[in-house]
Amino acid sequence: MTKTLQLDTLEMRQVYATTLKELAAADNRVIALEADLSSSMSTGRLKDEIPNQYLNLGIMEANMMGVTAGLSLTGRKPFVHSFGQFVTRRAFDQIFVSLAYAKLNAVLVGSDAGVTAEHNGGTHMTFEDIGLMREVPNAKVYEVSDAVQFSYILRKAYHEGGVNYIRTIRKNAVHLYEEGETFEKAKILTEGKDITIVASGILVAEALNAAEQLKDMGISATVIDMFSIKPLDIDTLVASAKQTGAVLTAENHNVNGGLGSAVAEALGEHYPVPLYRIGVREQFGQVGKLDYLKEFYGLTAGNIVQQAEILIKRK
Amino acid sequence: MTTITNSLSAFADKIRYYTLKELGHTGFGHYGGSLSIVEVLAVLYGKHINKNVQEPHNPDRDYFVLSKGHGGPALYATLFLKGFISEDVLYSLNQNGTTLPSHPDRNLTPGVEMTTGSLGQGISVAAGIAYSNKLDGRSNYTYCIVGDGELNEGECWEAFQFAGHHRLNHLIVFIDDNKKQLDGPTKDIIDPLDFVEKMKSFGFAASRVDGSSTSAIDVAIQQAKLVTDRPIAIVLDTIKGQGVPYLEQKADNHHIRPNEEDKKALRQAIEELEQRIKDGEGA
Numbered sequence: 001m002t003k004t005l006q007l008d009t010l011e012m013r014q015v016y017a018t019t020l021k022e023l024a025a026a027d028n029r030v031i032a033l034e035a036d037l038s039s040s041m042s043t044g045r046l047k048d049e050i051p052n053q054y055l056n057l058g059i060m061e062a063n064m065m066g067v068t069a070g071l072s073l074t075g076r077k078p079f080v081h082s083f084g085q086f087v088t089r090r091a092f093d094q095i096f097v098s099l100a101y102a103k104l105n106a107v108l109v110g111s112d113a114g115v116t117a118e119h120n121g122g123t124h125m126t127f128e129d130i131g132l133m134r135e136v137p138n139a140k141v142y143e144v145s146d147a148v149q150f151s152y153i154l155r156k157a158y159h160e161g162g163v164n165y166i167r168t169i170r171k172n173a174v175h176l177y178e179e180g181e182t183f184e185k186a187k188i189l190t191e192g193k194d195i196t197i198v199a200s201g202i203l204v205a206e207a208l209n210a211a212e213q214l215k216d217m218g219i220s221a222t223v224i225d226m227f228s229i230k231p232l233d234i235d236t237l238v239a240s241a242k243q244t245g246a247v248l249t250a251e252n253h254n255v256n257g258g259l260g261s262a263v264a265e266a267l268g269e270h271y272p273v274p275l276y277r278i279g280v281r282e283q284f285g286q287v288g289k290l291d292y293l294k295e296f297y298g299l300t301a302g303n304i305v306q307q308a309e310i311l312i313k314r315k
Numbered sequence: 316m317t318t319i320t321n322s323l324s325a326f327a328d329k330i331r332y333y334t335l336k337e338l339g340h341t342g343f344g345h346y347g348g349s350l351s352i353v354e355v356l357a358v359l360y361g362k363h364i365n366k367n368v369q370e371p372h373n374p375d376r377d378y379f380v381l382s383k384g385h386g387g388p389a390l391y392a393t394l395f396l397k398g399f400i401s402e403d404v405l406y407s408l409n410q411n412g413t414t415l416p417s418h419p420d421r422n423l424t425p426g427v428e429m430t431t432g433s434l435g436q437g438i439s440v441a442a443g444i445a446y447s448n449k450l451d452g453r454s455n456y457t458y459c460i461v462g463d464g465e466l467n468e469g470e471c472w473e474a475f476q477f478a479g480h481h482r483l484n485h486l487i488v489f490i491d492d493n494k495k496q497l498d499g500p501t502k503d504i505i506d507p508l509d510f511v512e513k514m515k516s517f518g519f520a521a522s523r524v525d526g527s528s529t530s531a532i533d534v535a536i537q538q539a540k541l542v543t544d545r546p547i548a549i550v551l552d553t554i555k556g557q558g559v560p561y562l563e564q565k566a567d568n569h570h571i572r573p574n575e576e577d578k579k580a581l582r583q584a585i586e587e588l589e590q591r592i593k594d595g596e597g598a
Binding site: 067070097103 | 428442
């Protein structure tokens with residue numbers, strides 16, 4: 001792993017549109033659904049490129065989920081995008097009943113994850129989408145950290161069926177993985193013996209930076225990219241907890257219901273060790289630039305280093 | 316024509332008879348809104364819906380979505396009469412471990428196309444099915460029944476905008492205008508205004524028919540199939556508890572747990588229907 005993380009040249013939204021176009025070309029049952037946020041997700045071009053496999057419903061997320069169920073019922077493979085809060089929070093009962101309970105298929109993509117909503121502010125800043133979707137029986141929940149990973153998870157969800165929720169940022173993610181990488185188990189990015197840092201999404205880069213800083217302080221950290229929050233890779237998590245004896249989670253999301261909860265629940269049942277969860281606590285979003293917001297909610301490498309030091313003392 | 320009309324109304328008698336017997340076995344349930352859709356179910360399953368037990372998943376079949384899922388008992392009686400489920404199963408409504416829950420479940424009951432019960436959702440699914448079939452160039456129909464109370468839900472109006480915009484002319488929506496919702500008359504809770512005018516303004520071809528007349532419903536569906544450029548709404552003028560005068564007059568008839576007086580009246584209704592069915596078969 002290089003010390004300086006570079007941003008990928010491709011934006012995550014371009015990854016989405018390109019992957020969808022490839023899947024649609026190979027399978028005419030694939031259909032992309034939008035609720036008037038095509039321009040924000042680079043899928044507008046699909047209207048001309050794959051006209052029979054693209055459907056913009058207008059601003060009606062509840063109906064979009066029902067239509068998705070109808071499309072799935074007739075054998076199509078729907079990919080549904082909106083900002084995270086509109087995909088999950090706004091249309092939750094439709095996802096729960098018409099898709100999940102009815103055992104139909106859909107790949108739901110929520111963009112503008114957490115603080116990356118920036119100037120859209122508190123109404124649009126979603127810190128609870130992972131928590132909501134984790135509660136849906138049999139739904140799979142991912143937060144992607146990298147372009148190669150995003151494309152892989154989209155294809156994985158397409159092949160596996162069921163209800164999938166994929167949380168992503170819209171713009172450029174850091175470049176972490178090379179083409180051809182597979183994502184079936186959690187990714188151990190660095191290995192250490194003193195502490196395990198489990199992160200997802202944009203906090204993976206912060207965790208890697210934190211690990212570098214901790215190394216300078218004589219602390220060796222394992223960093224795990226836990227892109228699949230459900231199902232959770234408990235084997236990798238517990239094996240690492242056994243090695244290091246302390247686990248820190250880091251997420252751009254509410255610690256209640258999100259990655260931190262998932263990890264805490266798994267460790268509580270399988271191998272309890274001292275734990276701390278970095279993330280949003282009892283707060284709503286607000287407008288601001290990304291750096292300001294990360295600082296405000298305590299989502300930086302510095303916060304990880306600080307909490308890691310405290311946590312290690314609890315061992 | 317007369318023969319078909321007679322047979323459809325006789326089919327409605329049978330659906331009503333088995334709906335009452337089914338609910339009677341359970342001892343409680345959604346009587347009012349089940350009985351008000353008996354006639355439309357009789358016309359749909361007696362004549363129009365092209366779907367059979369042998370090929371329930373044929374992609375060219377007609378689809379039926381009961382968006383007002385609490386009408387499930389009437390749908391189950393119909394599915395029993397069409398051979399999708401047995402009489403034993405029919406009488407297992409709402410029993411522990413049953414395949415007949417009060418609201419339809421596509422994964423439990425043969426013949427049930429879509430899981431419904433959370434109001435407002437079935438109509439979106441029906442619109443999705445109709446859109447998908449139109450995209451494939453199929454000529455099959457998607458039928459959907461929504462309740463008048465259900466139309467309180469904003470999602471219905473999202474779905475209607477969608478259907479109107481895409482001119483889903485093979486989507487036929489029935490509005491069961493039985494004038495009551497759980498807590499009382501729709502007019503007092505949320506005045507529905509004029510459904511026909513509302514549906515027309517959403518891009519539908521819309522009409523109002525006597526929802527207790529199988530022949531009137533049949534004619535409306537035949538006319539609906541002539542429409543080529545827009546979805547169709549047929550507003551059914553119905554009565555909650557339709558076809559059982561005692562229940563029609565009962566004020567609180569959405570969900571009933573019959574008392575002794577109710578039970579006596581329901582027994583009588585079942586006996587009268589039984590006699591009518593016997594007379595019809597003897598004729």
